Each structure stands twice: as structure tokens, then as C-alpha cells.
Amino acid sequence: DVKVTQSSRYLVKRTGEKVFLECVQDMDHENMFWYRQDPGLGLRLIYFSYDVKMKEKGDIPEGYSVSREKKERFSLILESASTNQTSMYLCASSLYGARGQAFFGQGTRLTVV
Amino acid sequence: QKEVEQNSGPLSVPEGAIASLNCTYSDRGSQSFFWYRQYSGKSPELIMSIYSNGDKEDGRFTAQLNKASQYVSLLIRDSQPSDSATYLCAPRGANDYKLSFGAGTTVTVRA
Numbered sequence: 363d364v365k366v367t368q369s370s371r372y373l374v375k376r377t378g379e380k381v382f383l384e385c386v387q388d389m390d391h392e393n394m395f396w397y398r399q400d401p402g403l404g405l406r407l408i409y410f411s412y413d414v415k416m417k418e419k420g421d422i423p424e425g426y427s428v429s430r431e432k433k434e435r436f437s438l439i440l441e442s443a444s445t446n447q448t449s450m451y452l453c454a455s456s457l458y459g460a461r462g463q464a465f466f467g468q469g470t471r472l473t474v475v
Numbered sequence: 476q477k478e479v480e481q482n483s484g485p486l487s488v489p490e491g492a493i494a495s496l497n498c499t500y501s502d503r504g505s506q507s508f509f510w511y512r513q514y515s516g517k518s519p520e521l522i523m524s525i526y527s528n529g530d531k532e533d534g535r536f537t538a539q540l541n542k543a544s545q546y547v548s549l550l551i552r553d554s555q556p557s558d559s560a561t562y563l564c565a566p567r568g569a570n571d572y573k574l575s576f577g578a579g580t581t582v583t584v585r586a
Contacts, residue, residue, distance in 0.1 A: 395574060404578030405519070405563065412572040420573070452518060460506040460526070460569045466518035 365389075368453050368467035375474050381440040383470050385453030391465075392458040394436035396420075396428060398449040399469075405452065411436055412458065443474045478502060481564050481577035489585050494551040496580050498564030501545070505566035508540055508547045513561045513579070522562075523549060554584045 369384035387394065395410045397420075407420030409428040417428050425447060429437045436455075440447055451470045456462035482497045498508075507526050511519035525531045525538040525547065537550040547566070551558050564577040 393572060393574070397576075402578075405576040407573065407575060410573055418572065421575075454574070456574060458572065460567050460571070462507075462567065462574075463509055463521050463524060464511075464519075464565070464574055466520070469518050 366453060366455050366465050366467040368451075368470050370470050371468060373470060373472045375440075375443050375472065377444060377474055379440075379443050379474075381443045381472070381474075383438040383440075383451055383453075383472070385436045385438070385455075385467055386434050387436075387455035387465070388434065389455065389465070390433065391455040391462075392433075393456045393462060394430065395454040395456075395464065396426075396436065396438045397452045397454065398422070398447075399452060400449050408438065443472075445474050448472060448474045478575050479564055479566060479577035481562075481580050483578075484580040485583060486580055487583045487585060488554050490554060490556060492554050494554050494558065494582050494584070496549040496551075496562050496564075496582070498547045498549075498566075498577055499545055500547070500564075500566040502566065502568060503542075503545065504568040504570070505542075505545075506569050507567045508538070509565040509567065510536075510538060510549045511563040511565065511576070513563060515560070519563055519576075551582070554582075556584050556586050558582060559584050 453467040454464040510523040513519040561579040
């Protein structure tokens with residue numbers, strides 16, 4: 363079974379802190395994604411990566427950055443956390459191309475106070 | 476125009492009825508279409524994928540695809556309370572690195 367593991371299930375951080383969300387997948391997938399999910403807004407793509415050290419902005423990249431130093435690991439960084447970044451964050455991975463279904467991690471519920 | 480649009484819901488159906496979920500997409504290059512189910516507080520999980528025009532059945536679920544109309548649907552027959560969840564549509568093309576989802580349709584099955 364594909365496994366996508368996010369480092370934390372729940373996080374509480376203070377405004378202005380630098381926050382790291384880590385995601386690891388064990389299926390040698392090329393593609394990795396970070397989404398945030400808020401009530402009524404669905405899954406919104408923050409950043410994605412299609413190879414090591416390669417990254418692309420998604421639909422809502424402002425206030426976030428990412429790092430992919432190894433194929434299996436994709437990190438989301440909040441440079442200076444703000445209360446409007448309180449959300450559920452979901453990491454996913456997939457093979458490249460049309461047949462690439464996404465596998466999701468368990469999600470990280472981040473609260474910024 | 477959003478890339479992927481789903482009927483907004485929420486959709487409430489009685490137990491045993493058919494729930495019908497719709498999804499339209501803007502990218503004509505989309506070749507594969509995935510339906511994910513997400514229970515409250517959980518991550519999305521894949522329940523159906525369809526690649527060719529027509530119908531694909533898997534148990535109580537039927538996906539229907541019409542690429543000319545840029546439309547894909549999901550039917551849930553004999554709906555059960557355990558089908559109560561949000562259903563997300565995701566099209567993908569052969570050269571797509573990106574994977575975008577519709578906003579989802581929330582289904583509630585009334586016992």
C-alpha cells in the first residue's frame with residue numbers, strides 16, 4: 363500500500379513563527395502536492411513538485427514556500443505564520459501523467475494563534 | 476471560469492435512492508477523471524477512475540464520462556448512510572503535473 367505520512371496531525375503555532383510541515387511518501391512518486399482545505403472552499407493547491415528540487419506555484423502560493431531535496435520528501439514552509447493560515451493542510455503524491463491518481467496523507471490541522 | 480465545477484450541494488437523499496453528482500471541466504486535454512470520497516475529518520480516498528467515454532460500474536457506483544461535453548458524473552445507487560461524505564472530482568491530462576479538484580459535493584443519506 364502507498365503510504366503518505368505527514369509529520370503532525372495537529373499543530374498550534376504563534377503568529378509570526380516559521381512553520382514547517384513535512385510529508386514523506388514511500389512509493390517513488392514523481393509528483394507531490396500541498397493543499398489547504400477550508401470549509402466551503404474545497405481543496406486548494408498551494409504548491410506542487412514534479413521532481414527533486416523542482417517546484418511550481420499552485421493557485422494560492424502567497425505566504426508559503428516549499429522544499430523538495432529528496433524525492434520522497436516534500437516540505438511546506440510558512441515563513442511567518444498568520445491567523446488566516448489556520449487550516450487543514452493535506453499532502454498528496456502521485457505518479458506523473460493521466461493515470462496518476464493521488465494518495466493523501468492524514469492531514470495536519472494547523473491553528474495559528 | 477473555474478477549472479473544475481461540481482454541483483454545489485448539499486445533496487440529501489433517502490436511504491436506498493440514487494445520488495447523482497455532476498462535474499464539468501474546462502481543460503479539453505483532460506484524459507483521466509477521478510472521483511474521491513472524503514469523510515468528515517478524514518483525507519480524500521479514490522473510489523472511481525474513468526478514462527473512456529461511456530459508463531464504468533463498480534459495485535453501487537457508476538461513473539459516466541462525456542468528453543465532448545466535458546462532463547463527468549458519479550451515480551451512487553442504493554445509497555447507504557455510510558455514503559454520507561463529500562465527493563471530489565479531479566480531471567487529469569497526459570502532460571499534467573498539476574492536479575486540481577472541484578470544490579466537492581456533500582451528500583447526506585437520510586435513514
